[in-house]
Each structure stands twice: as C-alpha cells, then as structure tokens.
Amino acid sequence: xxxxxxxxxxxxxxxxxxxxxxxxxxxxxxxxxxxxxxxxxxxxxxxxxxxxxxxxxxxxxxxxxxxxxxxxxxxxxxxxxxxxxxxxxxxxxxxxxxxxxxxxxxxxxxxxxxx
Amino acid sequence: xxxxxxxxxxxxxxxxxxxxxxxxxxxxxxxxxxxxxxxxxxxxxxxxxxxxxxxxxxxxxxxxxxxxxxxxxxxxxxxxxxxxxxxxxxxxxxxxxxxxxxxxxxxxxxxxxx
Numbered sequence: 001x002x003x004x005x006x007x008x009x010x011x012x013x014x015x016x017x018x019x020x021x022x023x024x025x026x027x028x029x030x031x032x033x034x035x036x037x038x039x040x041x042x043x044x045x046x047x048x049x050x051x052x053x054x055x056x057x058x059x060x061x062x063x064x065x066x067x068x069x070x071x072x073x074x075x076x077x078x079x080x081x082x083x084x085x086x087x088x089x090x091x092x093x094x095x096x097x098x099x100x101x102x103x104x105x106x107x108x109x110x111x112x113x114x115x
Numbered sequence: 116x117x118x119x120x121x122x123x124x125x126x127x128x129x130x131x132x133x134x135x136x137x138x139x140x141x142x143x144x145x146x147x148x149x150x151x152x153x154x155x156x157x158x159x160x161x162x163x164x165x166x167x168x169x170x171x172x173x174x175x176x177x178x179x180x181x182x183x184x185x186x187x188x189x190x191x192x193x194x195x196x197x198x199x200x201x202x203x204x205x206x207x208x209x210x211x212x213x214x215x216x217x218x219x220x221x222x223x224x225x226x227x228x229x
Contacts, residue, residue: 033218042222
C-alpha cells in the first residue's frame, strides 16, 4: 500500500520558522511535491524534489532524503497569510524509474500562524 | 488566461442520479487529472489522462468514468451517485505527466449526494 505521514496541526507565530515533516512508504517513488491550500480554495503548487537535498523558493524550502523516505517543507519569516493546509504528495514511479503521472497525497498539515 | 475551469461549482444529487462534471484548461497542457477531497483529508486521484486519447485509473476509480474529449477538456461522470461520493472534486492539469511538473487546480465542485 501507499502511505504518507505528516503532522495534523502546527502552530507558530509571525516571523518564526516552521518545518513540516513528511515520511512516506510507497511502491515506487519518483519525486516529492508540496502544495498549499487555503480554506475552501484550490491547492497551489509550492515545491518539488526529485533528488536528495534542499530546494529553495523564496521564503519556502523543501528537502528530500530518498534513503530515509523523508522530506520536509520549511517556511521562513512566517506571515499571517501562510495560515493554510500543506500537503506533501509522492509522485509514483513505474518500474523504478519512469514517472507514472500518479500523485499520492498526505492528509495535510494545518498551519496556524498567530500574531 | 482562465487557467483551469470547472462546472458546476455546487451540485446536489439524489442517490441513483447521474451527472457529469466538466473541466477545461486553456494552458495547452498535456495531462489532466480528477481528484476528490473529503473533509480533513488529502486529495485522492480518481482518474488521469497523461495525454489526449489516454486515460488511466487512480486510487479511487470505482463509481466513476472519464472522457478526455480533446486536449482542453476532461470530464468526470457519476453514473449512479451514492452518498459516499459526497465530496469536493478538483480537476487539475500539468504540462507533462506527473506532479514534478506543477499541477494547476481548478476551483472545485462541491457535490452532495442525499
């Protein structure tokens, strides 16, 4: 089966740094993506890692360790507008290498940013 | 550019009724996807189409059918709606197959089956 684990809720204050972890167990792995979803809205793409290491995009960074089946999303200089749900999503591989086009999402982490 | 559009935004069905959810994208993307999201949950892939003329099952395809009408449009059909299909349905598209290339989501269709 496929499973992704991420914390259900995280709370932090404005200006702080927060890390949202994601561990996965899937049959075939191609890459790890992160999406943000505000209440009632559509998910929006934040970041993608196919190789081990850190990817940085402005205030957001994402890290992947394929050997540990683990990744995280790092949000810096938190703002009130960052209050949202954050989902990690594994892109499944076919026969170990090709991209199947299938995403498996975690259940999401609700981030609450307080003043 | 409108991006990804979905119709309708809201729908209430009685058990056993059928309906088709429409999705269109104007970004010339090759791949399109249908997801459902239940309260407090992540998105689950129902069906996807890696390119025009192809469709494939996702995690939860039972009770649904899809049609990739052309490169722009990808519809989802519920032949006989059940209360378990009450959910928010999102359509998405990407330039290439898979999420490594950013997926763009539509605003969603909120479906209630009574």
